[in-house]
Amino acid sequence: MRTPIIAGNWKMFKTVPEAKAFIEEIKGKAEVAGVESVICAPFTNLPALMEAVKGTSIKIGAQNLHFEDDGAYTGEISGVMLKDLGVHYVIIGHSERRAYFAESDEIVNKKVFAAFKHGITPIVCVGEKLEEREADQTKAVCKVQTEGALKGLTAEQAAQVVIAYEPIWAIGTGKSSTAQDANEVISYIRELVKGLYGENVANAVRIQYGGSVKPENVVEYMGQSDIDGALVGGASLQPTSYVQLVEGAK
Ligand SMILES: O=C[C@H](O)COP(=O)(O)O
Numbered sequence: 001m002r003t004p005i006i007a008g009n010w011k012m013f014k015t016v017p018e019a020k021a022f023i024e025e026i027k028g029k030a031e032v033a034g035v036e037s038v039i040c041a042p043f044t045n046l047p048a049l050m051e052a053v054k055g056t057s058i059k060i061g062a063q064n065l066h067f068e069d070d071g072a073y074t075g076e077i078s079g080v081m082l083k084d085l086g087v088h089y090v091i092i093g094h095s096e097r098r099a100y101f102a103e104s105d106e107i108v109n110k111k112v113f114a115a116f117k118h119g120i121t122p123i124v125c126v127g128e129k130l131e132e133r134e135a136d137q138t139k140a141v142c143k144v145q146t147e148g149a150l151k152g153l154t155a156e157q158a159a160q161v162v163i164a165y166e167p168i169w170a171i172g173t174g175k176s177s178t179a180q181d182a183n184e185v186i187s188y189i190r191e192l193v194k195g196l197y198g199e200n201v202a203n204a205v206r207i208q209y210g211g212s213v214k215p216e217n218v219v220e221y222m223g224q225s226d227i228d229g230a231l232v233g234g235a236s237l238q239p240t241s242y243v244q245l246v247e248g249a250k
Helices: 016-026 041-053 079-085 097-102 105-115 131-134 138-150 155-160 180-196 198-206 218-222 239-248
Strands: 005-009 038-042 057-063 089-092 120-127 162-165 206-212 231-234
Touching: 005 089, 005 162, 005 206, 005 239, 016 041, 038 089, 038 198, 041 057, 041 079, 057 079, 057 180, 079 105, 089 105, 105 138, 120 138, 131 138, 138 162, 138 180, 155 198, 162 180, 180 198, 180 206, 180 218, 218 231, 218 239, 231 239
Parallel strands: 005 038, 005 231, 038 057, 057 089, 089 120, 120 162, 162 206, 206 231
Antiparallel strands: none
16 A cells, blocks of 8 residues: 655745744644655755654655755755755655756756665656647656656665656646546556556555645545645645645545
8 A cells, every 4th residue: 555645845935933833833733644744845944844843753855956966066955965954855856947947857867866875755746738738748748757757766766756747737826637637647657657667666656646736625636546645835835724635635
């Protein structure tokens, strides 16, 4: 059985005091047996969040990392630095990073390797643009991005990756994919993993849906055969709403 995983992606929101107050609010509530609860926060919040979640089952993730361990890369953060903080997860290849920071599938793949090198679990984002969906290219885009991200990983590593299917047209727009459509694409991604690594890995890998997930629709997504959780932006910013998302995933 795959453990459902709700991951909040705070994007570029929250100061340190706000982040600490959020954890105080959700402690004991966003901790539901059988559901993994993860907050992916801006780098500046990570040390305080690691301290704040001590003694809880809440896990902390970053939203990016550089693929090199160190070097002259002004403004970047490496896997060595994240490991030093003890973060559990890192989001890689979010569509906002692909669009605004020119992250290619090759870079995403290098970052996945960097995460594993430092014992951090990658949450790899894939998903199509609106025009690609309209041109019936959804599966083709997901195939290139998924195979590109996983390229060269061992079966053991591939089984640990969390994949987040996020159709770009559904991110922050309030226009979510139907649960059935999302499940169809996610089943396809699982088939791709099966083709690469076999049935055991395909059955183990967790695949989330992301794109306008809210407390009101999370249960429907979680009721689908292949959806193992959600990567949530806007609705993860309020403690009450985040708690409801985690409760909805059980
Ligand atoms: O990483 C999260 C996604 O970009 C979804 O964002 P959203 O829930 O605000 O649509």
